Amino acid sequence: MEIVLALAIGTLVASGIWLLFRPRTFQVIIGLSLLSYAVNLFILATGRMKTDAPPIVPQGQAVNPALYANPLPQALVLTAIVISFATTALLLVVLLVSRGLTGTDHVDGEEDGDQSDNGKGGQ
Amino acid sequence: MIDWTQHLVITPILLPLLVSAAMLMFDERRRALRRVFSLFTALALIANAIALIHLTGSKGGLALTYSAGNWPVPFGIVLAADRLTALLLLLTSILGFAALIYSVARWDKAGQRFHALFLLMLMGVNGAFLTGDLFNLFVFFEVMLAASYGLALHGAGRARTRAGLHYIAINVATSLLFLIGVSLLYGVTGTLNMADLAVRIPAVPASDIMLLKAGAALLGVAFLVKAGMWPLNFWLPATYAAAAPPVAAMFAILSKVGIYVVLRLSSLMFGDDSGRAGHFADDWLLIGGIATIIYGTLGVLSARRLAPFAGYYLIISSGTLLAAIGTANTAVLAGALFYLVSSTLAIAAFYLLVEPIERGHEEEDELVVEAVFEDELAEALDEEENEIGVVIPATIAILGGGFAFCALLLAGLPPLSGFIAKFSIIDGMLRGGQAILPMHWVYIAAIIVSGLGVLMAATRAGIELIWEPSDRAMPNLRVVEAAPIALLLAICLGLVIMAGPVMRFMEQSAAALEQRELYTRAVLHPSGGAGR
DSSP: OOHHHHHHHHHHHHHHHHHHHSSSSSHHHHHHHHHOOOOHHHHHHHOOOSSOOOSSSOTSSSSOOGHHHHHHHHHHHHHHHHHOOOOOOHHHHHHHHHHHHHHHSSSTSSHHHHOGGGGGOOO | OOOGGGGTHHHHHHHHHHHHHHHHHHHHTTTHHHHHHHHHHHHHHHHHHHHHHHHHTTTTTOOOOEEEEGGGTSOOOEEEOOOOHHHHHHHHHHHHHHHHHHHHTTTTSSSOOOOHHHHHHHHHHHHHHHHHHHHHHHHHHHHHHHHHHHHHTTTHHHHHHHHHHHHHHHHHHHHHHHHHHHHHHHHHHSSHHHHHHHHHHHGOGGGGGGHHHHHHHHHHOOOOOOHTTTSSSSSHHHHHSSOOHHHHHHHHHHHHHHHHHHHHHHHHHTTTTTTTTTTHHHHHHHHHHHHHHHHHHHHHOOSSSSSHHHHHHHHHHHHHHHHHHHHTTTHHHHHHHHHHHHHHHHHHHHHHHHHHHHSSSSSGGGOOOOOTTTTTTTHHHHHTSOSOOBSSSSHHHHHHHHHHHHHHHHOOTSSSSSHHHHHHHHHHSSSSOOOOOOHHHHHHHHHHHHHHHHHHHHHHHIIIIIOOOOOOOEEEEEEHHHHHHHHHHHHHHHHTHHHHHHHHHHHHHHHHHHHHHHHHHEEEHHSOOOOO
């Protein structure tokens, strides 16, 4: 379980960072999204991995906390998802405005002539 | 024990939130109403911050706390205000008030929902200063940043969109680092409450100390990007220069939020009695701060226009403050707090001055309001001439005087408050009889040389823009534009006249940071029942 999660986070972070450093705004946005998925998984992992365990303790009973999943990271992830969703949406709007004003999807708003190998779509 | 004054800890967050929500109900035509609302909110925030300073003073530096929803402390979110917090709240609200007055002249017409966004940013900044919980700090940081994205883009135009795109992308990536840092700290210590962290960190086993340091370092990087430490600050001058002047003036405090958090966390979590992790970042902060000063000085000297000049000066001031935190010396910290207040006010005044001075210069063209959609700003652009406020005569004398005053403040020359601040930082380092490290000498040299660099650059810019006769039309300066600049500079003058009491207050604030039990005890064991 741990190794699967670690590999997933690693792959997402690697792809996210690579995309983040690309010159096209759309790639940057996808990169940031991938990174935020990785971070969300990472936050979940800090609550210690546990499967098939409820996060909510029944009221008024003495319970063994070892049988329950840690609810706090789940709450944190929820908040982080909402916030990163909102900022990504905002970034998307700015991306469209930038595209409309400059006529290009380059992050600097202008094509650099000498780097033609960065051509359309990053391929 | 429930008296209304304890609610003053949460009103700096609630008030701007509620007013800005209420403001969404009036559309853009009710502009006068919005202005009245936001100016009164800013005034109320100033009064609130003064009351908090008074209250914390009467409690002998013990932090005032407020448990949101009355949850017991390590589990619920707690707000805490000590002297430092109250001081920064006051600084924020004064800046907000001045920037709002200035925006009335014409900038709040340059786009939609200026006042609502501005108040939301005030809420985020206040919340970041007040919160005692790391994850809540993240939330307030995001509130502040989200509002600042909107404000950075206020007025639209190609330059702003480009700078705004970079600004947003960098800050979204930084927020992810913030989250990783927070969750690492949580994974190691099992708590997110800052006071609780301070208590638990000395007990972290040696096997986990690397994880703890990695988490704290990631968190630190997130704040240092905000504070503008070299090499994390290349975005700063361009973004701030592209923003509308009142927004840029307010952005001067955003960098200080980063510095505040670094200061707060390093004093709480990595102080003298934090065991293995104590002071682990001090050398980084000192060296990074000095590098930042050098980079900022080079930038100031190379800046051809005033707005980037102010941005690079902001970088110098961040570097000076970060290096002061890195010295871990209470006397230096007291001077640094004085410097923080004085430099923030001066930078804000400078950003407000820049636009009237450069008005009419041909480079300004890229900064004027530019509509994204055709119908969007038709109304705002049309009524450009029909402004409130009287055009004051002798504009150039006032602008020139203000510019000279600002330049002296920024360069730190006597007799103004910039000099007192730098002098007390240097004096704090030389005082106390302890051996002065070579790095501290470098820091002192950097402070002095940066002052010289700023003076040279400001003189050059002053000669070019104000002294040299030119055939361009006299800029029109309105009273509503001159008043906030005068207000900010008058406060700097007040800092000089009242230097004794102000400096004592700063010394008490710095000493309270050193004694972290004052904070942890107040947060973890609130006497006489928790806040409500």
